[in-house]
Amino acid sequence: MKKNKLSCKDDNEGGFFLLVSKLLLPTLREVPAEAEVVSHQLLVRAGFIRKSAAGVYTLLPLAWRVVKKIENIIREEMDSRDGQEIMMPIIQPAELWQESGRWDVYGPELFRFKDRHGRDFCLGPTHEEIITDLVRGEVRSYKQLPLLLYQIQNKYRDERRPRFGLMRGREFIMKDLYSFDRDEDGLEITYQKMFDAYTRIFSRCGLRFRPVEADSGAIGGSDTHEFMVLAESGEAVVVYCPSDSCGYAANDEKAESPVEIEVGQQDQRPLSRVETPGTRTVEQVTEFLGISPKKLIKTIFYQTEKGLVAALVRGDRDINEVKLKKEVGSLELELANPQRVEEVTGSSVGFVGPIGIKDTLLVVDQEVAGLVNAVAGANQVDNHLVDINPGRDFSLDRTADIRLVKAGDPCPLCGKALLEARGIEVGQVFKLGTKYSSALNAVYSDQNGQELPIVMGCYGIGVTRTMAASIEQNNDENGIVWPVSIAPYQVVVIPVNIKNIDQQTMASRVYNKLLATGIEAVMDDRDERPGVKFKDADLVGYPVRVTVGGKAVSSGMLEVSIRKKGDIEMIAEDEIVRMISDFINKESS
RNA sequence: CGGGAUGUAGCGCAGUUUGGCUAGCGCGCCUGCCUUGGGAGCAGGAGGCCGGGGGUUCGAAUCCCUCCAUCCCGACCA
Numbered sequence: 001m002k003k004n005k006l007s008c009k010d011d012n013e014g015g016f017f018l019l020v021s022k023l024l025l026p027t028l029r030e031v032p033a034e035a036e037v038v039s040h041q042l043l044v045r046a047g048f049i050r051k052s053a054a055g056v057y058t059l060l061p062l063a064w065r066v067v068k069k070i071e072n073i074i075r076e077e078m079d080s081r082d083g084q085e086i087m088m089p090i091i092q093p094a095e096l097w098q099e100s101g102r103w104d105v106y107g108p109e110l111f112r113f114k115d116r117h118g119r120d121f122c123l124g125p126t127h128e129e130i131i132t133d134l135v136r137g138e139v140r141s142y143k144q145l146p147l148l149l150y151q152i153q154n155k156y157r158d159e160r161r162p163r164f165g166l167m168r169g170r171e172f173i174m175k176d177l178y179s180f181d182r183d184e185d186g187l188e189i190t191y192q193k194m195f196d197a198y199t200r201i202f203s204r205c206g207l208r209f210r211p212v213e214a215d216s217g218a219i220g221g222s223d224t225h226e227f228m229v230l231a232e233s234g235e236a237v238v239v240y241c242p243s244d245s246c247g248y249a250a251n252d253e254k255a256e257s258p259v260e261i262e263v264g265q266q267d268q269r270p271l272s273r274v275e276t277p278g279t280r281t282v283e284q285v286t287e288f289l290g291i292s293p294k295k296l297i298k299t300i301f302y303q304t305e306k307g308l309v310a311a312l313v314r315g316d317r318d319i320n321e322v323k324l325k326k327e328v329g330s331l332e333l334e335l336a337n338p339q340r341v342e343e344v345t346g347s348s349v350g351f352v353g354p355i356g357i358k359d360t361l362l363v364v365d366q367e368v369a370g371l372v373n374a375v376a377g378a379n380q381v382d383n384h385l386v387d388i389n390p391g392r393d394f395s396l397d398r399t400a401d402i403r404l405v406k407a408g409d410p411c412p413l414c415g416k417a418l419l420e421a422r423g424i425e426v427g428q429v430f431k432l433g434t435k436y437s438s439a440l441n442a443v444y445s446d447q448n449g450q451e452l453p454i455v456m457g458c459y460g461i462g463v464t465r466t467m468a469a470s471i472e473q474n475n476d477e478n479g480i481v482w483p484v485s486i487a488p489y490q491v492v493v494i495p496v497n498i499k500n501i502d503q504q505t506m507a508s509r510v511y512n513k514l515l516a517t518g519i520e521a522v523m524d525d526r527d528e529r530p531g532v533k534f535k536d537a538d539l540v541g542y543p544v545r546v547t548v549g550g551k552a553v554s555s556g557m558l559e560v561s562i563r564k565k566g567d568i569e570m571i572a573e574d575e576i577v578r579m580i581s582d583f584i585n586k587e588s589s
Numbered sequence: 590c591g592g593g594a595u596g597u598a599g600c601g602c603a604g605u606u607u608g609g610c611u612a613g614c615g616c617g618c619c620u621g622c623c624u625u626g627g628g629a630g631c632a633g634g635a636g637g638c639c640g641g642g643g644g645u646u647c648g649a650a651u652c653c654c655u656c657c658a659u660c661c662c663g664a665c666c667a
Contacts, residue, residue, distance in 0.1 A: 026599090028599095028600060028601090028616090028617085029600080029601085029616060029617075029628065030600060030601045030602095030615095030616070030617095031600095031601085032600070032601085033595090033600085033601070033602090033660080034595095034659065034660050034661095035660090036660075036661070051659095053658090053659095054658080054659065054660090107665090108590090109665075109666085125666090126667090155667080157665095157666070157667090159665080159666080160590070160664080160665065161590095161661095161662095161663095161664095161665090163660095163661090168666080168667090172667075174667055175667095176667090226667090227667095235666090236666095321664075333664090334590095334664065335664085424667095425666075425667060426667070427667070428666090428667065460667050461667070462666095462667035463667090464667095465667060466667090496625070496626055497625045497626090498625090499625080500625085527625095528625090528628090529624075529625055529626090529627085529628080529629065530625065530626045530627065531625090531626075531627035531628050531629080532627085532628050532629095533627090533628095534626080534627045534628085535627065535628045536628085538627090547626075549625095549626060550626085551626090559626095
């Protein structure tokens, strides 16, 4: 065995593997074909992750270090707000899920399996059932509340479509904290505490993000905010008010906007039918009739487990399916197929309207309800009805806000035109209320000896997703640009020519000084040409690079470059540790 | 789950249309020489159930059937 000639810490003393020659850091020159988004490409190319199955990855040493750094930031913020860390099982018995009612409603996303005795289990996608079961057994008195428990754990969701590497995996690491309070006031305090903690956590991780109002979805509950990392590759759309003093921001699934009211009262004219040959789209109809899309009623049919639903929005609007689903109270909601539409309307898509359809629940958007002398399909091919008046010509029994808010719509708080952006959801805070405590009978006795359901909240952070989101925001054409706070290592030391004894000695000396100061550094001791090591350093994204070449040996001045800035500074050897620690302290404060 | 695409060496790809000898190229890997400030050069070498199964054929990476996997676009979620 050739012994490495460098005199720095290696596995022989202290168990450290800080030499790049010994690190499992398989960088690739070419972009992997299956990676689409930049975080996925760079994670694979820079040697951070490898795929095991769709949506399932091994985290290699550097990725694992980043994850641990993010986790530790989370731990500090949770612990300082009275969170207590526990570890709950991944394997969960079906009985608990049946008790909460979610075994039947969670659907195919739940990884289900049987043990050898044929008993049903699942891999935990979330832990409300387990934690509520724990707490109902252990908490009896108001004196034990509030109680905040959290864990950082693998979670499993058999996603319809795993995507974008770590962004949407089927196995992923998540922090989830569950809060247990005596009442709504207590929950409000805890919710605010967690909201603040999340703001701290994502700031400390060096992310540009925005908390937005959101829909609570399958988990249930009332108030909820999502923390969105702003990035083009984000799967969510958020709308927000340009005014800082207003601050309104919401997921587009949740966003609201004031009803637009037509100015100038008109008299209701009698309903009549006109021929509109070949006009199936909003554009075609409005052009043919010479009207604004705002006068058109768009009728969209949805199939739900509760039957067929016809949703009505104005021609210039889109339907917000989340709002519609909520209004109908259905679990399943998808566009009805054309044949089904023909059965109910006697017509075909493009000429359907709300008048004269049977066996269908009519849900009318507020804006449609306010229209006068509007236009819609006549349920007869090549025909439309004009001068339709909602309420007179069809029922307004189910009128609701079911439209999708978009950029340019007025802010519901201050009226300014809203803006739109894409975001990656890295965290969400929920007020659950008593949904799970009631279902699972988690109760406590108050001062008067009265039994009350515990009031719950839950607060999640996608840890592995946060790592990916950080790369989405922090990269350039050469690779990753880690924020110091979560970088796998803070510094890489590169001797230009490893066979030059003077460079080697100087590099080792500097490297050991950095380690002695507690700075996390690696030494690229590989016998590679300098270009290879520079390229890899940029790709991996170390915040600081120290280069030791011939000039350094002769002048005593080392080259320090900051990845984020890209420029090079010459620093005297005596100054280098102080300079780098100053930089690290400044960046991570 | 619907729509589209792709599976050939560790990675990136060609070859498939029109079946034909021993399946190619670049990168990476191993050995040696040489080189050392932005992914060098020369020489030699290893590495393939051409996604699986079935069929057609004298003969299949190539044609047909079928299954599987992966990726992308739409409905769910941290």
